[in-house]
Amino acid sequence: MIHSILWQIVRFEWRRFWRDKSSLPIALGLILTLATSLYLSHYQFQQRHAQQQKAHDISQAQWMDQPDRHPHRVAHFGDFAFKPEHILAGFDEGANAFTGHVLFLESHRQNSANFNDATESTALLRFGQFTPAFVLQVVMPLVLIFIGFAVVSQEREQGSLQQLVATGVKLNQFILGKLLALAIPSVALVFLLGVAGFVFVLAQTGGLSMDIVSRIALLILSYSLYLFIWCMVITAVSTLAKHSQSALVLLIALWLIFCIASPRLGHEIAHQLYPTPSLVQADFAAEAALEKIGDSHNPDDPHFNAFKISVLKQYGVEKIEDLPVNYNGLLMQEGERLSTQVYSDQHEKIAQRMLQQSTLVSNLAWLNPAIAIQQFSRAISASDLAHHQAFLADAERQRFKTVQYLNGLQTHEVQHESDKEQRISQQFWQKAPREDIVLPGIQFAKSVLLQSIAVLIAWLVLGGLLFNYCVKRSNI
Amino acid sequence: MKFEFKLIFRQKLVLSALLLSMLFAAIALWNGWSKIETIRQEINAAKQAETLRFAEKIQHYGNGGLAGETGYYVFHTVYNMPAQWSFISLGNRNFSPHIQRVRLLGLQAQLYDGESHNPEYAVAGNFDFAFVVIFILPLFCIALAHDLCSIERNQNRLTLLQSLAAKPFRFWAQRLLAQWIIASISIILPLVICTAYLQLPWLDCLNICLVVMLYALFWIVISGALSFYLLKPSTNAILCLNIWLLITILIPNLASILINQATPVIAGAEIALANRQKTHDAWDLPKQTTFDAFFKEYPEWKDTPAVTGRFHYKWYYAFQHVADVSVREAAQQREQALLQRDANSRALGIVLPSVAMQYWLDDLAQNNLENLLNYRQKISQFHRQLREYFYPYLFNETPFNAADFQAMPKFQ
Numbered sequence: 001m002i003h004s005i006l007w008q009i010v011r012f013e014w015r016r017f018w019r020d021k022s023s024l025p026i027a028l029g030l031i032l033t034l035a036t037s038l039y040l041s042h043y044q045f046q047q048r049h050a051q052q053q054k055a056h057d058i059s060q061a062q063w064m065d066q067p068d069r070h071p072h073r074v075a076h077f078g079d080f081a082f083k084p085e086h087i088l089a090g091f092d093e094g095a096n097a098f099t100g101h102v103l104f105l106e107s108h109r110q111n112s113a114n115f116n117d118a119t120e121s122t123a124l125l126r127f128g129q130f131t132p133a134f135v136l137q138v139v140m141p142l143v144l145i146f147i148g149f150a151v152v153s154q155e156r157e158q159g160s161l162q163q164l165v166a167t168g169v170k171l172n173q174f175i176l177g178k179l180l181a182l183a184i185p186s187v188a189l190v191f192l193l194g195v196a197g198f199v200f201v202l203a204q205t206g207g208l209s210m211d212i213v214s215r216i217a218l219l220i221l222s223y224s225l226y227l228f229i230w231c232m233v234i235t236a237v238s239t240l241a242k243h244s245q246s247a248l249v250l251l252i253a254l255w256l257i258f259c260i261a262s263p264r265l266g267h268e269i270a271h272q273l274y275p276t277p278s279l280v281q282a283d284f285a286a287e288a289a290l291e292k293i294g295d296s297h298n299p300d301d302p303h304f305n306a307f308k309i310s311v312l313k314q315y316g317v318e319k320i321e322d323l324p325v326n327y328n329g330l331l332m333q334e335g336e337r338l339s340t341q342v343y344s345d346q347h348e349k350i351a352q353r354m355l356q357q358s359t360l361v362s363n364l365a366w367l368n369p370a371i372a373i374q375q376f377s378r379a380i381s382a383s384d385l386a387h388h389q390a391f392l393a394d395a396e397r398q399r400f401k402t403v404q405y406l407n408g409l410q411t412h413e414v415q416h417e418s419d420k421e422q423r424i425s426q427q428f429w430q431k432a433p434r435e436d437i438v439l440p441g442i443q444f445a446k447s448v449l450l451q452s453i454a455v456l457i458a459w460l461v462l463g464g465l466l467f468n469y470c471v472k473r474s475n476i
Numbered sequence: 477m478k479f480e481f482k483l484i485f486r487q488k489l490v491l492s493a494l495l496l497s498m499l500f501a502a503i504a505l506w507n508g509w510s511k512i513e514t515i516r517q518e519i520n521a522a523k524q525a526e527t528l529r530f531a532e533k534i535q536h537y538g539n540g541g542l543a544g545e546t547g548y549y550v551f552h553t554v555y556n557m558p559a560q561w562s563f564i565s566l567g568n569r570n571f572s573p574h575i576q577r578v579r580l581l582g583l584q585a586q587l588y589d590g591e592s593h594n595p596e597y598a599v600a601g602n603f604d605f606a607f608v609v610i611f612i613l614p615l616f617c618i619a620l621a622h623d624l625c626s627i628e629r630n631q632n633r634l635t636l637l638q639s640l641a642a643k644p645f646r647f648w649a650q651r652l653l654a655q656w657i658i659a660s661i662s663i664i665l666p667l668v669i670c671t672a673y674l675q676l677p678w679l680d681c682l683n684i685c686l687v688v689m690l691y692a693l694f695w696i697v698i699s700g701a702l703s704f705y706l707l708k709p710s711t712n713a714i715l716c717l718n719i720w721l722l723i724t725i726l727i728p729n730l731a732s733i734l735i736n737q738a739t740p741v742i743a744g745a746e747i748a749l750a751n752r753q754k755t756h757d758a759w760d761l762p763k764q765t766t767f768d769a770f771f772k773e774y775p776e777w778k779d780t781p782a783v784t785g786r787f788h789y790k791w792y793y794a795f796q797h798v799a800d801v802s803v804r805e806a807a808q809q810r811e812q813a814l815l816q817r818d819a820n821s822r823a824l825g826i827v828l829p830s831v832a833m834q835y836w837l838d839d840l841a842q843n844n845l846e847n848l849l850n851y852r853q854k855i856s857q858f859h860r861q862l863r864e865y866f867y868p869y870l871f872n873e874t875p876f877n878a879a880d881f882q883a884m885p886k887f888q
Contacts, residue, residue, distance in 0.1 A: 022711070029718075033726065040733050055745040062753050067760055077756045080749070095595035098571060102745040104585075104752075114588045115744035118598055119572040120814050122732065122821035123834045123844055126567070126610075128601060130729035142721065146714045245710050249489055249619065252717065256615060261500070264603040268507050271597060278518050279592035280553070280575040284525055354594045361596070378596075385596045421786060 005169065009177025010184070017147065017181075030143050034135050034193075038091075041131045045090035052101060056082045056436075064430055068423040071409040072332065078106035079402055081395035083113065084439045086382035087201060088215060092133035094383025103392070105399035107336060107406070110343040112279055113392060133377050136190070136223055137370060138259045141230045144186060145251045148234040150244040151178045152474075157244060172471045175239055179467070183231040187224045194220035214442055215380050218449065222380075225456040226373040232463035236470040258370045266364045266371060270357035277353065282346040289342045307334055321416060328419050329411025336403055344396065351389055358385050362451060369459045376452035379445035390444065394437045405432055480654035490620060490658075497616045497662040500608045505670045508563035508604040515574050519555045522575045526553045538878035543869030544789025546876050547580030547862075554578055554858060554887045556851040559842040561680060565606035565834070567843025571598045576855070580866055582796040583859045584751040584803055587852055588744060605667070606837040609688055610830050611724055613663055617695035618716040620655040623709035624648070624700040648700075656696045660689045680840070687836055694829050695720075724830045731831075735820045741813040747803050754802045758795035770794040773801065777871045790870040797863065811849055818845045854888075861885040 017023050059080040066074060081103040089096050100113030118125060128134065152175060155161040165171060197216045202208055234251060241247035294303030311330055312318065320327040365372040378384035413424045442449075484490055537546040556574045573590035601607065625648070628634040641647035664685045671681040699716045706712040758766050763783050771778045783791045825832030838844040865885050869876055 022714075036730065040730070044733065051743045051745075055743055055749060058746065058749050062749065069759070073756070073759055077752065080745070095599050098593070098595035098598035100591055102748070104748065112589055112591045114591055114748075116571070116591065116595070119568055119591070119848065120741075120845060121568070122735070122818045123567065123838050124728050124732035124735070124821045124824070124831065126601065126606070126834055126838075127725055127728035127732070127830070129599065130726070130733065139721070139725075142717070146717070150710065245623070245713070246489070248710050248713055252615070252619075252713075253493075256612070260611065261603070263600045264607065265503075267594075267597045267600040268603045271594075272507070272510065275514055276592060276594055278522075278575050279573070279590045280522055280577055281518070282592075283577070284522070350592055357594050358596055385594060388595055 006173055006177050006180070009169075009174055010181045013151070013178060013181035014185075023147075026143060026146060030140070033139060034132060037130050037132045037135045041093060042090040045085070045087075045093070048096075048101070049085060052082050052085075055080070055102065063432075063434070066426055066429050068426050069429075070420065070423055071329075071406040071414065071428070072107070074429055075107035075332075075403050075406045078104055079399075079434060081105055081391075081398055081437055083388070083391045084437055086215075086439055087204070087212070088219075088381035089383045091131065091197070091219075092377045092381035092383055093129055093131050094133075094378035094381055095385055095388060096383045097129060099388045103395045105395065105402065107332075107403040108339055110340070110347060110396060110399070113388075113395075132193070133381070136193075137226070137373055137377070140186070140227060141259060141370075142252075142255055144182065144227070144230050145234055145248070145255060148178075148182045148231070149238055149248040149251050151182065151235060152238040153241045153244040153247050171474070175235060175467075175471050175474075178238075179231055179235040182235060183228050186227040186231060190220055190223045190227060211442055219377065219380055222373060222376045222453060222456060225453075225460060226369055229369050229456065229459050229463050232460075232467050236463070236467045239470045239474045258368050262364070262368050263361075263371055263374065266361045266368075267357070269364075270360040273360065274353050274356045276357070277350055279350070282350055283343075286339075286342045286346040289345075290339055293338055293342070304331070304334075307331075323416065325411045326414050326416045326419060328416060329407050329409070329414065332407040332410060333404055336400070336407060340396075340400055347392075347396075351392070354385060354389070362448065365452060365455050366458070369456055372452040372455035372459075375448055376456075379448040379452070380442075382439050382445075384445075384448070386445065386448065387439070390440055391437060398435070398437065401433055477650055477654065480651050481658070484620070484654060484658055493616055493619050494658060494662050497608075497612060497659075498666055500612055501605065501663050501666040502670075504603055504605045504608045505563070505666055508566055508602075509670075509674070511566060511570070512558045512563040515558055515569065519557055519575055522553050522555065534878050534881045538876065538881035540875040540877055542789060543866055543874070543876040543880075544792065546881065547789075547793065547866050547870075549579075550884075551577040551579050552858070552862065552884075552887060554855050556847070560676060562841045562843055564604065564684070565837040565841040565843055566602040566604045567606075567838045567841060568845070568848060569841075569843040570602065571595075572848050578855060578859055578862075580793060580796075580862060582751065582755055582800045583856060584747065584800050584807065585755070587855060588748075606834060606841075609663060609691065609837070610833050613659065613688070613692055614695040614720050614724065614830075615717075616662060617655075617659045617692055618699045618713065618720065620659055621652065621696045621700040622703055622713045622716050624651060624655075624703040652696055652700050655700070656689070656693055659692045659696060660685075663688050663692070684837075684840070687833070691829055691833050723828055727828060728824070728831055731824050732821065735817050735824075739813050739816045739820065741817070742806060742810050744810070747806050747810065750806070751799050751803045755796060755799040758798065763791050766791060766795045766798055769798045769801070773797070774867065777867065780871045790867075793863070793866070793870055814845060815849070858885065858887045 059082075063077075063079060066077065069077075083096075083099065083101040083103075085096060098116050098118040100116045102115050103113040104111045152161070155164070161174075164174060194216050197219075198208065198213075201212050201216075233254065237251050237254075238244075238247045241250065294301040298304070308320070308327075311323070311327065312320070315323050315325075317323055361371065362375050365375055375384070379386070409424060409428050410419075413428065414422050533550060537550060554576050556572075558569065558574075562569060571591070571593040573592070576586070576590045578586045625634065628637055637647070638644050667681060667684060667688075670676075671678065698719065699712070702715060703709070703712045706715065767782075777790075780790070821831070822835050825835050835844075839846075862885055865883075868874060869880065874880075
């Protein structure tokens, strides 16, 4: 009986929305916006993917077609690493538009991932990214505000609230009904999108992996929570406000602060507290450190002399010329090991700094569910900083492996005498241990996901308390 | 008129919005300034570090050795120094490298190097003066003017007011004027204080103020005018917010994607791949092939002796340059396409005040695509100077001495 009254309130609210003149444009506008963003975002993803694939294929062909060469020649020819993207990056592009997608791997140096779209973009980029994730995170709450700001306050203004209470409807039940009337369609929309996502992936790849199922399911859960929090806030403010107009103004102000201003401000604060050092500074420091270690070309260098003695001792010979292997190759391996360490140390500092920045922002998410959903959505879509840094780290490992393989070839396949004049078979490059870099599994993002979902649940509880408080405080 | 101001200030909500808006503008100015200051300091530190190491370098490389070796090992710092007003619109400054290093090797492999920004920061966007003007100021204008007429109608004062005012148009205009002045001041006041404090040129400040006021006027007039047609103030507020959403977020975004579709740009990676292939092919080609290509650009070195050995630096740097030349056209086409996109986006400013405003501020701040391409142009010019400085040493096999090291071209 009680439930049926609640259900009637919900249904009544929907009927009213249906009859309202402005409902159709709002609903159509939202659906159109969402559909456009889905189409464009996926289209862009596909284009980026095709571009990457093309460059990857060229790179692969160039590598395989190399003629007989000296292995160190090949180490300078270098290889390219391509950043992998998850299909969900077509839903939430996240940081991917602002990261380099191609990294040149060569010996002696650690390059930056270049060619991000943002550096060379037009000023229109300052207006944000038009992705389905953006529509759900930012536009959707605004639409909910438009629909719901007067949901209770209007009843009070028109005096219908008194009449209803007089007929025996409990106030809290009434307001709960209003909340559900707002929340059920929002959550349904998220579910619908999720189902569409499943169908889409199925059509694209011909199957559903555990990975994609869990990712989409988590997206449905998190966005439902997020929108439900907004519905609670909207209903609560509408209950508390004296006039519909002041409810609207307050809600718009909250939206502005939560969705527009504070994500920007959060990152600015993080950057003010932990400024990112420039790559050039890091390289300066690395070079200075390398010079301290030694110079492999200098015959009197203490470090490399000690290395030479240890190698001679290991093989039990007197002179470099008597070694069964090519000493130059060993020297290259040692040099690469040292320079890699030094560069990695410096680049690690930058990576750590960026993690500090992002950690600060994710802690700010406790104050702002909009930041929490952003973090969650990007982590699920593998388009956040952590995934980018994982790519950089994988690429660096790949670089080191390939270069040391080539230095090993120089050690074992090239004679020491007139080293530079020799070439070895191209079959050696074709057998080189090169693998494409792949995305880590969903486990990788576990801590971010757990934290963000904890924030959303905390806000849900807080919202519930606020809601309860508003219902109790509101007078007819 | 005085009465109008009194009326506005009596509304508590408006007063707090005014203060919030001023606070946002002040934070944005401070934040932008400190960001730009950090960049300036970094550039100066890099320049200083280079100067400090000069003596050491000159000792190492300036003792009559091979010029080719100096060219290979000595890096030159190049930098993109911010302009005077760069802090009002950070634009692409935060995610394009402002310090890079180049050496005598092929330029294409170096030109795009050195990215190190937090991509998540770039996604969030900057909290700069441009952001406050373009996104926040309109909201403040809407808050002020959306109930211009409708609130009077709602409270049944409209007919009375209309009949009392001798000239109704003047009455409404005066009210709008008061709102316009207040909205503008919320942004202008922090800017004027900032200009005075930092001793920046007043003429530029005046220009910014005028443009900002024009932008505010657009929003005040739109939201005020609509209030005559709509019955409820809240309906008008929603309508105005939808216009805001369309003008400041949805249309620019949509247009950006469409413009990028209309003008495809070759992937930078493809050029990099072609350049690498060309560079390394040279090792397996007859040296004369490389020289033939090189002498087309630099015939003055045609008569120097041919290279017969396995390696010579003049051949090495010749093929580096030949590889650059081989992708020059593709790189230029790419730049042209980028500029075409930019021109199309700029044209959107004719209809969208938000886009016009962003472009105007980016131009003044010099944090736009044009600036980036100009900077790359400057690097290319410097690289060319450097090459042409080194060619006599390479082709005439002149030893490289301290004086020669000293006289190397410097960036800017």
